Amino acid sequence: MSLDMRVDGQTSKWNINLESAMTILFSLTVASIIFIAPNNHAEPILVGLYFPGCTMGGGLNMREYPPNFVTVDFDDTMRWNGELVNPKQLNEKMKFSSALSSYPDINITTNPLASYQAFASVLTSASENGIDSIILVQYSN
Numbered sequence: 001m002s003l004d005m006r007v008d009g010q011t012s013k014w015n016i017n018l019e020s021a022m023t024i025l026f027s028l029t030v031a032s033i034i035f036i037a038p039n040n041h042a043e044p045i046l047v048g049l050y051f052p053g054c055t056m057g058g059g060l061n062m063r064e065y066p067p068n069f070v071t072v073d074f075d076d077t078m079r080w081n082g083e084l085v086n087p088k089q090l091n092e093k094m095k096f097s098s099a100l101s102s103y104p105d106i107n108i109t110t111n112p113l114a115s116y117q118a119f120a121s122v123l124t125s126a127s128e129n130g131i132d133s134i135i136l137v138q139y140s141n
Contacts, residue, residue: 067105067106067107067135068080068081068093068097068105068106068107069081069082069106069107069108069109070090070106070107070108070109070122071108071109071110071111072108072109072110072111072114072118072119072122073111073114074111074112074113074114075114076114076115076117076118078090078118078122080093087121087125090122090125091125091128091129094106094125094126094129094131095129097129097131098129098130098131103132103133104130104131104132104133105131105132105133105134105135106126106131106133106134106135107134107135107136107137108122108123108134108135108136108137109136109137109138109139110136110139111139112139
């Protein structure tokens, strides 16, 4: 295919290889689908708190016990596996969970209206009690 262009009275011909152009467009389309990750917040976000001897998430398949779930509500109340707890009780439960398992982990769900202080206290408690893995789960009604 050739394209004739007229600029200032002069004609110039450009040769365009349509097959090459289509191949490049197809490649860019496939690359954008494969390599540009969709913004999917339904997937948990893993936040590692323990770095020495990190197994790069390999310990997630080595669970001895099911994970514990911590929920922070809009009024900053906290729940441990659905049970209403205060910060002191949460700290004790995390300590017990850490002693029970060789690879302790918790799932945290936080209401968007909860204060950052409540969320930070959960993270601090986990870090102080040796929780190696925290999975942040998107809040849903």
